[in-house]
Amino acid sequence: MTTVTDLVPYEDALASFDPVMGLEVHVELGTRTKMFCGCATELGADPNSQVCPTCLGLPGALPVVNATGVESAVRIGLALHCEIAEWCRFARKNYFYPDMPKNFQTSQYDEPIAYNGYLDVQLEDGEVFRVEIERAHMEEDTGKSTHVGGATGRIHGASHSLLDYNRAGIPLIEIVTKPIVGAGERAPEVAKAYVAELRELIKALGVSEARMEMGQMRCDVNLSLRPSGEERFGTRSETKNVNSLRSVERAARYEIQRHAAVLSSGGAIVQETRHFHEDDGSTTSGRVKEEAEDYRYFPEPDLVPVAPPKEWVEELRGTLPELPRLRRNRLREEWGITQHEMQSVLNAGAVDLIVATTEAGADAPSARKWWMGELARRANEDGVDLAALPITPADVARVAALVAEGSLNDKLARQTIEGVLAGEGTPDEVVEKRGLKVVSDDGALGAAVDEAIAGNPAVADKIRGGKVAAAGALVGAVMKATRGQADAARVKELILERLGVEG
Numbered sequence: 001m002t003t004v005t006d007l008v009p010y011e012d013a014l015a016s017f018d019p020v021m022g023l024e025v026h027v028e029l030g031t032r033t034k035m036f037c038g039c040a041t042e043l044g045a046d047p048n049s050q051v052c053p054t055c056l057g058l059p060g061a062l063p064v065v066n067a068t069g070v071e072s073a074v075r076i077g078l079a080l081h082c083e084i085a086e087w088c089r090f091a092r093k094n095y096f097y098p099d100m101p102k103n104f105q106t107s108q109y110d111e112p113i114a115y116n117g118y119l120d121v122q123l124e125d126g127e128v129f130r131v132e133i134e135r136a137h138m139e140e141d142t143g144k145s146t147h148v149g150g151a152t153g154r155i156h157g158a159s160h161s162l163l164d165y166n167r168a169g170i171p172l173i174e175i176v177t178k179p180i181v182g183a184g185e186r187a188p189e190v191a192k193a194y195v196a197e198l199r200e201l202i203k204a205l206g207v208s209e210a211r212m213e214m215g216q217m218r219c220d221v222n223l224s225l226r227p228s229g230e231e232r233f234g235t236r237s238e239t240k241n242v243n244s245l246r247s248v249e250r251a252a253r254y255e256i257q258r259h260a261a262v263l264s265s266g267g268a269i270v271q272e273t274r275h276f277h278e279d280d281g282s283t284t285s286g287r288v289k290e291e292a293e294d295y296r297y298f299p300e301p302d303l304v305p306v307a308p309p310k311e312w313v314e315e316l317r318g319t320l321p322e323l324p325r326l327r328r329n330r331l332r333e334e335w336g337i338t339q340h341e342m343q344s345v346l347n348a349g350a351v352d353l354i355v356a357t358t359e360a361g362a363d364a365p366s367a368r369k370w371w372m373g374e375l376a377r378r379a380n381e382d383g384v385d386l387a388a389l390p391i392t393p394a395d396v397a398r399v400a401a402l403v404a405e406g407s408l409n410d411k412l413a414r415q416t417i418e419g420v421l422a423g424e425g426t427p428d429e430v431v432e433k434r435g436l437k438v439v440s441d442d443g444a445l446g447a448a449v450d451e452a453i454a455g456n457p458a459v460a461d462k463i464r465g466g467k468v469a470a471a472g473a474l475v476g477a478v479m480k481a482t483r484g485q486a487d488a489a490r491v492k493e494l495i496l497e498r499l500g501v502e503g
């Protein structure tokens with residue numbers, strides 16, 4: 001399948017070379033309609049059911065700019081601390097590719113809507129690394145080709161290519177970094193952290209769900225090496241459409257090792273696009289890359305220039321949410337957890353759920369405990385996102401409240417959650433229907449306690465002799481006999497009372 005390429009061990013590559021990276025991230029905006037026409041953007045529609053003369057580039061069709069698309073672009077630019085152009089145009093980027101029905105992509109070239117910004121990213125050890133942003137510009141997505149037939153199902157060897165233009169014309173924002181220098185051996189980690197932070201930012205802005213696995217956000221990883229101490233950049237390779245955080249990190253790492261192998265053996269890097277392969281983490285050659293002039297960029301004659309009024313831009317600046325990194329650090333302190341624990345919460349997609357649960361009245365440790373424990377396990381088992389589980393933060397807060405007031409113990413609380421997930425109703429309804437209340441009534445517990453003492457005379461003697469810790473075994477026996485519904489603390493008190501021992 002993939003051609004085997006010599007690689008230099010990672011540490012050796014870094015001993016002789018300094019990596020330079022450039023990340024281009026494409027984000028599909030969640031607008032209702034396409035960037036230049038009124039076609040719907042919903043996913044999953046029948047192929048070629050969401051197309052019109054404009055997005056198919058038929059002669060005589062005229063595009064119109066999607067105002068929400070521009071607003072999203074400005075908000076992204078502002079959140080990235082960019083300057084916003086007072087006046088800018090779209091440009092035609094001309095190239096032939098079957099998934100691009102117009103034979104050009106409407107993009108922006110030397111007049112991007114946002115430029116000169118930065119995004120601070122936090123690395124695993126807590127250090128903050130600033131990634132400078134060159135520009136964020138508006139453009140449109142291409143269609144989708146599927147290669148079928150033949151032996152491999154890949155483009156080479158397939159007998160047919162099927163084209164679906166539903167995606168053609170969906171608004172994209174392309175965010176391009178300046179060359180990232182000075183990351184050294186941490187370049188792959190920086191790349192991953194940058195894309196992760198950008199994704200959080202995009203989600204916080206509400207402009208896209210930014211689901212990488214669905215292609216709503218994808219990253220091109222440009223990478224070159226220069227001999228340590230050298231000023232001039234080396235020739236870059238560009239690994240296209242990397243679609244997970246882990247893959248971004250792996251692609252950068254692989255390219256560092258591959259470039260080092262080529263350069264160390266006296267070879268030269270070809271400026272080309274490359275494809276990343278999830279299975280073995282390798283990249284293979286794509287096409288030799290056009291230079292900008294090959295695209296014959298020129299200003300789009302069919303679209304008016306975009307001139308965002310200053311007051312409007314300032315108004316949008318006022319609506320920006322708290323930056324995700326700062327919000328995470330604030331919550332981390334409020335919840336009293338480590339950076340590492342916060343990372344797990346983030347990875348689980350649980351930040352907002354925990355916040356909502358605390359807002360519904362739970363304390364942060366309980367909210368975190370349920371979402372990161374029982375519920376994370378369930379989501380994992382069912383292969384769904386935590387947020388997709390059929391339980392609300394208010395439900396979780398109610399369970400936590402029942403535990404806090406002593407009506408439920410841990411085990412019963414888990415059964416209550418199980419009932420809610422099974423669609424049996426609200427936590428109170430589940431408790432009622434399943435009869436899950438903790439039994440703390442002495443009358444009801446007394447018999448079980450007596451039985452436990454009678455059934456374990458040796459343990460009872462130990463306790464009488466002063467070994468209070470041994471009471472745990474008897475508590476366990478009572479819990480078992482009452483199918484977990486006894487109030488464990490009260491049971492222990494009763495046992496000690498019965499045996500005439502001070503607690």
Ligand SMILES: Nc1ncnc2c1ncn2[C@@H]1O[C@H](COP(=O)(O)OP(=O)(O)OP(=O)(O)O)[C@@H](O)[C@H]1O
Nearest residue numbers: 020021022023176177178179222223224233234236
């Ligand atoms: N020698 C280099 N080594 C590593 N990164 C580089 C180098 N030169 C430029 N870059 C980075 O590579 C990226 C290039 O993206 P850009 O969109 O500007 O151009 P492109 O890749 O030629 O165009 P396209 O949008 O068609 O892919 C930028 O992030 C830039 O900072």
Ligand SMILES: [Mg+2]
Nearest residue numbers: 024174176220
């Ligand atoms: Mg680019």
Ligand SMILES: [Mg+2]
Nearest residue numbers: 024220222238
């Ligand atoms: Mg590029």
